[in-house]
Structures are given as C-alpha cells and as structure tokens.
Amino acid sequence: MSKRSARPWVVDDELWSRIEPLVPLPYAGCRRPGRRRTLEDRKVLCGILFVLYTGIQWEWLPQELGFGSGMTCWRRLRDWNAAGVWQRLHEVLLDELRAADRLxxxxxxxxxxxxxxxxxxxxxxxxxxxxxxxxxxxxxxxxxxxxxxxxxxxxxxxxxxxxxxxxxxxxxxxxxxxxxxxxxxxxxxxxxxxxxxxxxxxxxxxxxxxxxxxxxxxxxxxxxxxxxxxxxxxxxxxxxxxxxxRWETRDDIHEAFLKLACSLICWRRLRPTMR
CATH class of the missing domain: 3.30.420 (Nucleotidyltransferase; domain 5)
Structure with a gap:
C-alpha cells in the first residue's frame, strides 16, 4: 500500500494549494487576547481529517502525530466552517470538475x-x-x-x-x-x-x-x-x-464534517485528470 493511501488524512501540496487561499488569516483586523497561534493551519487540518477518517474522539487525537490538541482542531474546524471555508472549497472543486468535463x-x-x-x-x-x-x-x-x-x-x-x-x-x-x-x-x-x-x-x-x-x-x-x-x-x-x-451535539460541527467529506469525494474524482 502506498504512503498516500495508508495515510489519507495527510494533505498534499495540490489540495493545500486550493484550501490555503480560503482559510482566513488569524485575528485579521483586530487584537485578541490569548496565546498566538503556533501550529500551522495545514497540520491542524491533518488532525481534523484524522478525526473525520477514523471517527476517533477529539480528546484521543494522538499528540505524537504533531496535529496539536483535539480542542485546537475542533476550534479551527468551527471557525473555518463559520467563515464558509468548506462550502467554498466544495464550490471550487465543482468548478474544476465541470471545467474538466467530469460533471x-x-x-x-x-x-x-x-x-x-x-x-x-x-x-x-x-x-x-x-x-x-x-x-x-x-x-x-x-x-x-x-x-x-x-x-x-x-x-x-x-x-x-x-x-x-x-x-x-x-x-x-x-x-x-x-x-x-x-x-x-x-x-x-x-x-x-x-x-x-x-x-x-x-x-x-x-x-x-x-x-x-x-x-x-x-x-x-x-x-x-x-x-x-x-x-x-x-x-x-x-x-x-x-x-x-453523529457524535456532535452541535449541528454546525457535523455539517462541517459533511461538507468537508463532500469536498474530499470531489477531490478524488478530480485527481485522475491531473496525472
């Protein structure tokens, strides 16, 4: 089994190039109290995908993988969903599928x-x-x-x-x-x-x-x-x-997982046309 198929939660460069422009800058336009973000968004996204793929509870997210704590991943999933990141990612990939005549x-x-x-x-x-x-x-x-x-x-x-x-x-x-x-x-x-x-x-x-x-x-x-x-x-x-x-009490968190999963399905459809 290839490394990519063995670890599907690892975000490759091609996928990240589509997600990164959609991720809002932290604390843009204002000053907020608390510690500065030290963990890269890409690593946190890998942690979110790890939870999505495996179904593991947030507090059980393995720290040795370098994804940060489960609460850090949960917060950014919530914030990015509120900012419309997953919906826009889905739309971007649908546009690419239509351009490639795969829709x-x-x-x-x-x-x-x-x-x-x-x-x-x-x-x-x-x-x-x-x-x-x-x-x-x-x-x-x-x-x-x-x-x-x-x-x-x-x-x-x-x-x-x-x-x-x-x-x-x-x-x-x-x-x-x-x-x-x-x-x-x-x-x-x-x-x-x-x-x-x-x-x-x-x-x-x-x-x-x-x-x-x-x-x-x-x-x-x-x-x-x-x-x-x-x-x-x-x-x-x-x-x-x-x-x-559905383990989440909050419906917006479960909807975020749904939209993210739809985007990943679209991404798999798009990959064969990029080889």
Whole structure:
C-alpha cells in the first residue's frame, strides 16, 4: 500500500494549494487576547481529517502525530466552517470538475440516509426507523455520475418530500466553463418518498423535470438503473468514520464534517485528470 493511501488524512501540496487561499488569516483586523497561534493551519487540518477518517474522539487525537490538541482542531474546524471555508472549497472543486468535463448535470439524484445521534442536539428527532431514538438525516443530491452537489442535515423525523426544494436550492452556481454558471439539472430522480403532486409542480416551475416512481405502484419501474449512483455517494460519505454516527451535539460541527467529506469525494474524482 502506498504512503498516500495508508495515510489519507495527510494533505498534499495540490489540495493545500486550493484550501490555503480560503482559510482566513488569524485575528485579521483586530487584537485578541490569548496565546498566538503556533501550529500551522495545514497540520491542524491533518488532525481534523484524522478525526473525520477514523471517527476517533477529539480528546484521543494522538499528540505524537504533531496535529496539536483535539480542542485546537475542533476550534479551527468551527471557525473555518463559520467563515464558509468548506462550502467554498466544495464550490471550487465543482468548478474544476465541470471545467474538466467530469460533471454531468443532465440529471441529478436525491436520497437521504439516517444516522443515530447519540448525544441529541439541534437537527435531531425521534426516528421512525430506529425505534424512536434520536437521529439525523444526511440529505444528498448528486449528479448523474455520483458527484455530490449539495448536502444538508435535518432531524431524523423530517419527511423526505418536505426537504426536496431546500436541497435543490442548496446546489451552488457551478462555473468552470464560458457562459452562465449552471445551477439546475435538467432532470431530478428520486424514490417514492418524494412523490407528491404539489412538489412535482414546484419542480417543473424551476425548469426541472421530476422523474420518480409513483406511490402505490408496484416496484420494477427501472429507475433504479439511474438512481443507484446516490447510494454509492451516500456509501462514500459513510465510509468516513465520523459520519456513520453523529457524535456532535452541535449541528454546525457535523455539517462541517459533511461538507468537508463532500469536498474530499470531489477531490478524488478530480485527481485522475491531473496525472
């Protein structure tokens, strides 16, 4: 196994060149009390990725790896998320994927996945699929090839169809080619949980064609041959140990991990075109 694959949390020069311009300068424009930052942002990011990949608790972050303390990594993850770093990184990589013709917006696919929230907190709810235990849902929309376009976090008791329009609205304006940015796929695929005439009309009003099986009809519509990519994308998200179970009480920290994971999936898609 190569060194890179053995240590996926190590940030290489190419990825850091995209992240570094997005990271805000410490204490810019003001004087704040406390000790000066002595640990490089790149090393702290490696610590954040170590937690994301392994699912380890913050206080158990190995000090001998040189990533700093778990609290240092947690604070910068919080601050960078508040500054919009992860969202902008995701948008930058989507732009690059479109420029490299590795993004297919002819259709988009939507689905959600339930995760248990052991500590509760905002964006949790009594899950009907987990005996009423508190849980959250990862709601994902991807392109025709499985590239994540947007991800949101809601309570586990929220009905899927009510989150359809917010998820479509979360798709960023994707540049990378001449002309107007793309934000709308031509078609959107979903399962029966998203079938409702009211929402079909709202999707049509946005200039998007809804394609999903009707409730009450027999299975075997054949749409699964195009919807399977969203299952692949959700499986890739849950390959990150920290996303299989929600340990964070704060919803913004869990959302930060979600957006960072989406960016890493996009980065893996982009790497073959750079060799």
């Amino acid at each position: 297919d917006l002819s259709r988009a696919v939507i689905d959600s996945s339930h995760v248990r929230a052991l500590k509760g907190g905002p964006q949790t709810g009594r899950s009907p699929v987990d005996r009423g235990r508190p849980g959250s849902k990862h709601r994902v929309i991807c392109d025709a090839t499985g590239v994540p376009l947007a991800v949101t976090l809601t309570g586990g008791n929220r009905n899927d169809v009510t989150q359809l329009m917010p998820l479509l609205a979360a798709i960023p304006r994707i540049r990378g080619k001449r002309g107007r940015p793309r934000q709308r796929p031509k078609e959107v695929y979903a399962d029966r949980g998203y079938d409702h005439d009211c929402y079909r009309r709202r999707i049509w009003a946005r200039g998007i064609k809804p394609v999903n099986a009707r409730r009450g009809t027999a299975h075997g519509s054949g749409l699964g041959t195009r919807r399977w990519v969203i299952e692949q994308t959700i499986a890739l998200l849950h390959w990150f140990g920290r996303l299989r179970i």
